[in-house]
Amino acid sequence: MSDIRKLLKEATMGSHEEAEKSSFMIDMLKGRLTKKQYVLFLVQLRYIYKALEEESEKLRDYELHASVYFPSELYRFQNISADLNYLDPKWSSYEILKSTKKYAERIHEVGIRKSARFLSHTYVRYMGDVSGGQMIRYKLRKAYQLPENGDGLKFYDFENINNIKNFKSLYFSRLNEVVQNEEAIKEILDEARLAFKMNINLFNELSKVVC
Numbered sequence: 001m002s003d004i005r006k007l008l009k010e011a012t013m014g015s016h017e018e019a020e021k022s023s024f025m026i027d028m029l030k031g032r033l034t035k036k037q038y039v040l041f042l043v044q045l046r047y048i049y050k051a052l053e054e055e056s057e058k059l060r061d062y063e064l065h066a067s068v069y070f071p072s073e074l075y076r077f078q079n080i081s082a083d084l085n086y087l088d089p090k091w092s093s094y095e096i097l098k099s100t101k102k103y104a105e106r107i108h109e110v111g112i113r114k115s116a117r118f119l120s121h122t123y124v125r126y127m128g129d130v131s132g133g134q135m136i137r138y139k140l141r142k143a144y145q146l147p148e149n150g151d152g153l154k155f156y157d158f159e160n161i162n163n164i165k166n167f168k169s170l171y172f173s174r175l176n177e178v179v180q181n182e183e184a185i186k187e188i189l190d191e192a193r194l195a196f197k198m199n200i201n202l203f204n205e206l207s208k209v210v211c
Ligand code: HEM
Pocket: 005, 009, 016, 019, 020, 021, 025, 026, 029, 123, 124, 125, 127, 128, 129, 131, 132, 133, 135, 168, 196, 199
């Protein structure tokens, strides 16, 4: 039986490293982004999660996707919107970047096709957020001197997950149960690399915007 988690990790190891080392991520963790740059980043994420969560709702009754349908545990759209309202009431005037539009278009495209490839997009974003996100949350709070009550950092707050390690095990065991067909595995790995690439493209575009 294939271990999809292991395969995904191996397939995206290089891309994960590239994402971690991108100058935008480094600047963010060091607190070198201006608040406007961070808000611009969140505005892009809001657009991307809107696409993810809209498609996820449409796919909730399809076996392949229903197995990892965890809206109350994972959905981020509401939390990102709350952070934006807290950080900058004028957030809706920020532009949606080209790479963000392309990324969201791809999510819709694979969602509409009900493709196994959609699973790669939920994996790359949500599993990334529940994993590295916790460390990022701590660093951001310090860097931007945000209050301890979590205001401005709800994006990283998975309030409906009690134990992240157990939740991840459940998520990956469900994924493993439904994805055993070789062709589907190939597509998922391929799309996961593309999803990382789209995140890296977004970081690169963001690092060029001065605000
Ligand atoms: C500075 C930025 C980042 C840091 C410090 C970071 C750190 C981490 C850490 C510590 C883990 C847990 C590894 C484990 O449990 O074995 C992880 C997992 C993960 N990260 Fe990142 N990460 C960063 C950026 C990203 C980005 C930008 C993405 C994708 C958009 C991403 C996607 C993932 C995924 C999908 C996993 C889950 C792997 C698994 O548990 O099987 N990460 N990350």
